[in-house]
């Protein structure tokens with residue numbers, strides 16, 4: 001995989017642009033234009049490891065779908081014209097309607113330097129706090145929970161603490177798929193110390209349950225009651241730490257009062273868990289001082305998200321399990337720079353450098369440091385409210401950067417309507433196919449990963465550099481450059497006279513240390529980096545903060561029992577169980593798959609990553625499916641008061657009855673009816689404003705398919721509008737698509753010719769009609785090679801996707817042609833089945849074959865097939881195959 005040895009220039013040390021683990025990457029542009037990627041063995045986050053997404057980064061840096069030039073109303077313009085237009089329209093809106101008539105909507109994928117400039121411009125110079133970010137959808141409940149408990153948004157735990165714990169409790173985290181390298185570290189730690197215990201708390205039996213000693217498949221939003229029950233149990237079992245509570249906290253009495261108010265009966269009803277399961281969990285926690293509780297979106301993305309966070313933190317404070325090795329509450333971040341965004345104050349209710357906008361002393365510090373003419377005095381609109389203000393005309397000019405809200409916001413069709421109605425929308429984007437770009441009056445081409453230069457902070461507060469190793473293509477520019485250029489055109493010349501990201505970083509670091517003298521006054525202190533010059537910035541090694549200029553960094557956060565509230569104490573927050581609605585229908589849970597990233601503008605470019613799961617799907621319990629007359633691989637139509645979606649059924653008992661799960665990734669660009677956020681209700685947590693993305697009410701019915709189809713083609717198939725449903729994916733050598741329609745096809749041959757780009761009478765267009773089953777098969781052969789193939793059937797198409805995709809572009813034998821029309825592999829070309837290992841392109845059937853030959857362990861499978869030998873992200877799936885020894889799915893490629 002790694003061709004570094006062939007390359008003369010040393011690789012560039014950079015950081016992965018995907019998840020919050022923040023792995024170090026060595027990137028080397030190769031003479032043939034490709035990029036070789038390897039894990040950085042010296043980076044403390046990953047020590048050389050990468051997951052499937054990181055390992056495939058080289059497949060995502062091409063220019064195929066890049067936005068390369070600024071445009072106004074779709075017409076290419078100069079940068080000067082575009083920047084001037086943005087500055088004039090924003091200035092005019094502020095002049096005519098006041099500063100709160102404009103807004104920025106940013107992203108945890110911006111670099112710290114970009115984010116710093118955006119926040120400074122909006123809060124300090126435009127004079128509004130209407131800058132919010134996709135981190136509102138991601139981390140804001142944790143931010144609010146930390147601030148309530150600790151007096152600052154401080155994450156006290158490190159990856160090493162997780163490895164050193166005797167018990168790791170994962171709450172609403174599918175770590176195996178979403179933070180795969182951290183998961184591998186956990187797997188390795190448990191293998192080295194088998195006494196370690198892992199508990200997974202998730203309504204679904206996710207891939208992460210592979211290493212769980214205990215999986216609590218709780219009911220949606222059962223977390224607050226569960227941790228209330230735990231607090232009561234810790235109290236009764238004498239596992240609390242009265243000395244710690246006494247010396248370092250307030251609020252225990254009230255928090256315990258809420259916990260004791262919950263009866264055992266209430267607890268079982270609210271969590272959906274049995275008494276023995278609850279007791280097993282409670283006992284394990286009570287007996288294990290070195291406990292790390294790690295949580296993610298199953299906690300944050302909820303109407304009770306902030307309370308969930310505090311219910312968890314309360315248990316750590318009550319037992320004094322915080323500020324100690326191998327113990328603590330660990331909110332793990334999703335995006336590569338969610339933490340950096342929080343550090344510069346990129347949320348509408350924060351200021352900068354972890355200061356609070358409501359705090360006059362903090363405002364004075366920032367006003368003075370920035371020499372800001374009109375520092376905002378009050379919090380701005382949070383994402384959901386911000387788009388409501390766009391919809392009802394209060395926002396006259398909106399700038400979206402580094403996020404794709406018409407796909408990722410709840411009530412996503414309403415977001416489209418809001419943008420369509422907004423007088424002025426600016427979108428800074430790297431991809432020309434991002435759905436949100438369709439609503440831009442001004443489109444600005446942003447530099448992307450591999451080109452941009454700056455810093456990110458990972459989940460354990462470690463700042464790492466992203467360094468460029470590719471030239472910026474076309475007219476793409478870094479986000480900080482674009483923002484600074486607009487700021488200067490708005491008249492703020494001196495404050496935004498930046499030439500390099502190093503200057504911006506040094507200013508940010510200086511602000512964190514400005515009037516931050518007393519030992520506990522503000523947690524974020526990067527004073528040691530305030531004077532950083534260009535060379536030192538260039539060479540900056542990955543570092544965990546605080547990095548104070550005046551004092552040695554404390555060995556460990558909260559080790560001295562001092563917190564950031566004015567009284568120096570932590571607060572236990574009394575939380576009550578959420579009210580439960582008794583509405584009918586299904587609870588729609590949403591989340592991620594292993595090999596796609598968010599709205600797929602990057603991972604969708606990679607054939608390797610697209611092979612794992614190539615289509616949006618719906619996990620539904622067998623009993624629910626049977627009641628609805630739905631079988632595996634049928635299509636289901638979902639509807640809610642907000643919108644609709646059509647998804648492929650994956651009938652599985654890994655979820656609870658009455659609950660369905662769908663991935664968030666698919667967009668209009670890949671599967672127009674797979675945009676699940678069209679269904680999701682814009683209900684938010686009352687404290688954090690984070691939307692409840694994991695528990696919408698939906699109804700499910702069968703999509704009345706008259707026919708189903710599957711095709712592969714060397715060209716992007718058009719027009720897919722013949723199909724009521726389609727899902728496109730890249731595959732080696734071209735494209736594949738799942739299609740279906742509700743009305744019978746009058747002329748299948750004509751459809752085939754159109755979709756495959758063939759003349760209806762072209763001799764190379766082979767066809768086979770099977771009257772018995774009503775199915776039709778077509779193969780287009782040009783110059784002896786397979787140019788495309790289409791299968792149509794009244795039932796879900798039972799053709800081996802891997803075999804069809806593999807033959808695309810290949811020279812065909814007579815036997816191949818026969819097999820293609822039959823849709824199966826043959827003895828000499830076995831059908832791989834669903835791809836499990838995307839690095840090595842190994843399918844489920846390859847693994848089953850190895851098992852048939854006697855492989856009984858992941859290692860033995862790896863030795864025979866090479867599956868799992870590169871990044872290791874697929875090992876939990878291999879283990880699951882070993883455990884189930886089940887048949888692979890033929891018709892749909894789902895893990």
Ligand SMILES: Nc1nc2c(c(=O)[nH]1)N[C@H]1C(S)=C(S)[C@@H](COP(=O)(O)OP(=O)(O)OC[C@H]3O[C@@H](n4cnc5c(=O)[nH]c(N)nc54)[C@H](O)[C@@H]3O)O[C@H]1N2
Nearest residue numbers: 019172173174178221296297298334335591592594597598
């Ligand atoms: N492959 C991949 N990795 C990613 C990303 C990606 O797009 N793709 N995105 C990154 C980002 S930005 C983020 S935020 C993280 C997210 O990382 P995770 O939070 O781990 O991922 P999700 O799949 O969103 O949700 C996690 C789990 O929460 C469970 N859940 C749902 N409701 C509840 C509940 O009420 N209680 C509990 N306890 N659990 C519940 C779901 O069943 C799901 O398995 O992943 C990051 N890593």
Ligand SMILES: Nc1nc2c(c(=O)[nH]1)N[C@H]1C(S)=C(S)[C@@H](COP(=O)(O)OP(=O)(O)OC[C@H]3O[C@@H](n4cnc5c(=O)[nH]c(N)nc54)[C@H](O)[C@@H]3O)O[C@H]1N2
Nearest residue numbers: 138402403404408428430431434446590598599601664693
């Ligand atoms: N139903 C449901 N919805 C969800 C979630 C869920 O679990 N369920 N999760 C939520 C969470 S946690 C998150 S983090 C969001 C993520 O949702 P989004 O932020 O909308 O997802 P991305 O696809 O990462 O969007 C990033 C965009 O920035 C572009 N881009 C890439 N690099 C750059 C750059 O350097 N500069 C600029 N200007 N643009 C760039 C990309 O092409 C892409 O269009 O989704 C949220 N929505």
Ligand code: SF4
Nearest residue numbers: 016018019023051054
């Ligand atoms: S775990 Fe994977 S996606 Fe996350 S930072 Fe590491 S290589 Fe990137």
Ligand SMILES: [Mo]
Nearest residue numbers: 137138334335
């Ligand atoms: Mo996220």
